[in-house]
Amino acid sequence: MYSVKTKSTKPMYVCSNERIKLIGTIDGYFPDFGHHLEKEMGGLWLHPIKLLDGFWLKFTDHTSSTVDSYILSDGFENFPHKNVFYYGNSLGHTPVTIKRTQLAPLNLNGIIITYEFVNRSSTVRQLSASFLARTDLSPVWLSEEAGIYDGRADEMEYLPEASGYYAKDSDNPWHLMIGSNVKEDNSRIGQFFGPEITSGRGISLALDYSFALKEGESKTLQFFATGSDCSKEECFEQFQRIRSGEDFEAEKIEHYRKITEQAKLKVGDTDFETVFDWIKINTDWLIVDTSKYGRAIAAGIPEYPWWFGCDSFYTLQGVLALGDFKLCRDTLSLLLNYSRQLNGNGRIVHEITTNGCSPNLGNTQETAHFISALWKYYEWTKDEDFLREAYDYVKLSIKWLLEQDDDKDYFPTGYGIIEIAGLNMEMIDSAVYTAEAYECYAKMCDLIGEKEESKIFAELAEKTKEAINTKFWEEETGLYCDAHASNAAVNKKRDIIIGQLKEAKNSEAKEYVKRILAEREGQAEEECGWLLNRNWIINTPMETGIAPKDKAERALKKLHTSQFIGTYGMYLDGLKQDATMTISTGVMAAAQARYGYSDRALELLERMFASFSKSTPGSISEMSPDYGCFVQAWTTYAAVVPVVNYFFGIQPHAYENVISFEPSMPEKWKKASLEKIRVLDGELDIFYENNNGKKIFRVRNTSSAKLVIKEEADYQVID
Incomplete structure (x- = not known):
């Protein structure tokens, strides 16, 4: 042990x-x-x-x-x-x-x-x-x-x-x-x-x-x-x-022992393997089961030992890949029940203390988060009963999201995950996760049998993606913008936006923002994209796969530079460059790996893992290297999703009863294995070897789902 x-x-x-x-x-x-x-x-x-x-x-x-x-x-x-x-x-x-x-x-x-x-x-x-x-x-x-x-x-x-x-x-x-x-x-x-x-x-x-x-x-x-x-x-x-x-x-x-043996990773790097196992252990430490208020994964210890919408959305993707389907269902059920009780209109709560009180009834992106998380849970588990149980509230959630798009430009307004004063505009993360939610909802409707509704929202998802790739994209920099708003809306918050840069380590940050505001002054008042803070959320189009390949390649190359990456991973804010979190690093690693840049993703994980035990022995702190919560739930997403979903390429699709297998291994890993991955009604064991460029995967699949291999794969799979 x-x-x-x-x-x-x-x-x-x-x-x-x-x-x-x-x-x-x-x-x-x-x-x-x-x-x-x-x-x-x-x-x-x-x-x-x-x-x-x-x-x-x-x-x-x-x-x-x-x-x-x-x-x-x-x-x-x-x-x-x-x-x-x-x-x-x-x-x-x-x-x-x-x-x-x-x-x-x-x-x-x-x-x-x-x-x-x-x-x-x-x-x-x-x-x-x-x-x-x-x-x-x-x-x-x-x-x-x-x-x-x-x-x-x-x-x-x-x-x-x-x-x-x-x-x-x-x-x-x-x-x-x-x-x-x-x-x-x-x-x-x-x-x-x-x-x-x-x-x-x-x-x-x-x-x-x-x-x-x-x-x-x-x-x-x-x-x-x-x-x-x-x-x-x-x-x-x-x-x-x-x-x-x-x-x-x-x-x-x-x-x-059972927890660490599930999703058992071996890559020939014992330090990496050890940290990976400790993250599983840390996740278990964060489960909070009260006598009467519910059981779910908490966000972090010591300051956030209760339940959150956005934190759970990220964390549960890692939890699913680690095989704890019950914890995922319990957490989604808790969020659903409190949202029904406290909101009732489809909105998903942001934060719930362990006695059922909520100081924040929900940021904009959290409603989209829940819809996507529910569908991801179904894809891993084929738990149709729970999906149907939640479906009536999901319909209200979709209605609530549509209502937040007050100017009908496909982008909901309000605070996203970046809860910084003034940033309650049309934010990139809210727009991206809303597009993903529409797509997931369309699939739910198809499963339930509401074919016309499914068609409507499948089309709306595509239109929202197209709008994101048009209106949020800044061709000059090759990056997606933080926000979409009019000059008037941004100028109203001018003092707040500049004031946040008061103690920025990057001495040029304040001047950059002043210059952008000055350049836009006097321009037409239609809404446009604003690349102000360069927050980590500009990774979300790549994280979710919404970005087309050409845009993704440009953005991911730019993001993998010292402007955005520090000693322990991705800065929260590429402009200020004064803080790093496991979630910012994890989302960037997932984005890089999704588009095949696994070497970059592994480098990011190694940077994040370098903060292991810097504060509490056995843990990676929320804020790198050693402050904030010393145990943080969404670190599970940051470590597990790039490895399981992208390096080993496991993407379950319960509705089609298939498991897509599209691995993209880092060159550094010449031999690797991942055993006891729980998928649907069985498990996967995957063994990999790169022998002078010849990539061979041996896969044992005990589930009833068919393993689907990429047609033009540059590797051999022995099933």
Whole structure:
């Protein structure tokens, strides 16, 4: 099983199952942080409630009177299934070492914290330890909008029948149990703190222990914390289960073995293969299953541990290629249900917290995203039942999209994925994904039997594509524009647009925008394309295959230059050149690979993979190389889609019961394999070898779908 070590600084980690998210720093502490819930995004969460602000251990070696303090880790190791902290040099003048392990068992509302003390000297050591936990039973962000408020204070008592300490919120049915495998010598409950004074209305529990260790002897103290957001009975039941002595670790190791064996990639580059597997693991960490508000993939930890429309659209394409069809259906179903509940008019929600509240009912492109994602799900799974279940709302979604095109030029208006003030015009990503949505909807209509509707939207999709390739294309630069708008509309936002460039690393950025605005001043007022920010969304015509080959080749060549690419991948903004995200890099890699430029795509993935473990060991951060969410869902899209869909060329088409096979391998990979790719009702195993230019693929297909090979392929396929 993989593990990644680091020396302790201040990056964060997560200990996760689908119910529990424990978030702290790899020095073993739990500092206050967060801007959604100010100072409250860390600690132990059982969404949609928080259970603990954190826990700390005070250690005293009475044989070495200088050692009497709360301990800080000086080493950290991240496993897929657990975290391990090492305490040695940080303890000062003592021969005792301590190891702390954290494990969130599968399907339980709780966590196990284990401390192992080892005496590495030749003399007896008289030791004591005090475990301090601070409750913070409180609700997730935006709960007030649902009429849910944190109680006045948490209350705690010892329950002999449970051999543990029970805490509850004073005003809400939020419950917590804490206990140990060893009876404490002394306990204290009250308003006191350890090394960190945390926010919240919690209460503290300290459990004190004294013991002696002979030469080479070890001692283990184990602590358990479980919770419930609905009943005391559930909390107790979970507490008894987690203390049962079951081999939770073996179960979780097996869980991650199965995850990493699915879509198993081998390319002769163990570093690349390892990162690819860790991305599968990270994806699993991000699943959030609440007791009553739904199960779906969350966007990112620590600041976005809830559900998003656009993030899911990208992520689920990777999830499908990795074979987790249930997670994809659950996520689409959640988005569908909340959109029906909160909008009801076809619009798809942007963001949903884990108690069902939404701060943004949907950006323009997200409605198109959902329609496309639903069809992609069907193409991989042939789950017609779910498609039919969603179809009535999809019809409303199409109607809503048409209504956003207020001037009937084929382009909907509003914010796309670039949520920057002022960029609520006709954006390239919204236009492109709308064209794709029309095409997917036409295929749905054909499947359902609405042939005339299918014909109408197939034609509309083509007209929208044609308009994109005409009105968004800028021949002079050989690039697609960010936006389509009139001079008047852009000039109204002149100060906002220029103001965003205030701290741009590219000193010429502001002058470039001023020059473009000046050149357009006084021109006719009809709408036209604007290449202002050069945002990564100008890749979307190539990502989706809408761009004709000649335009795609020009744009992709220009985009694969230092103007758009930095150390870790594609800049979010080719003008400012001050930030890189995994999604910008991933979309560009998919675009390059789709048009056969696999060497460029692989280079982009290698740049992105170079940020692996720069922040949290075992993860690639949202913002390259080491900031933003340290685990981000759409990294799954960025890593998996170029590899599975384009390098190995797997494109399922359930409606036709075929699997298109059009691989485009990077030259660097002379031998490669991808095994256990779940497709429709079976699996694919693909083995590739490039022997002096002779490309041979051996494919095992256990599905009922026919494998369709490109007619003029430059490779041999042995099925």
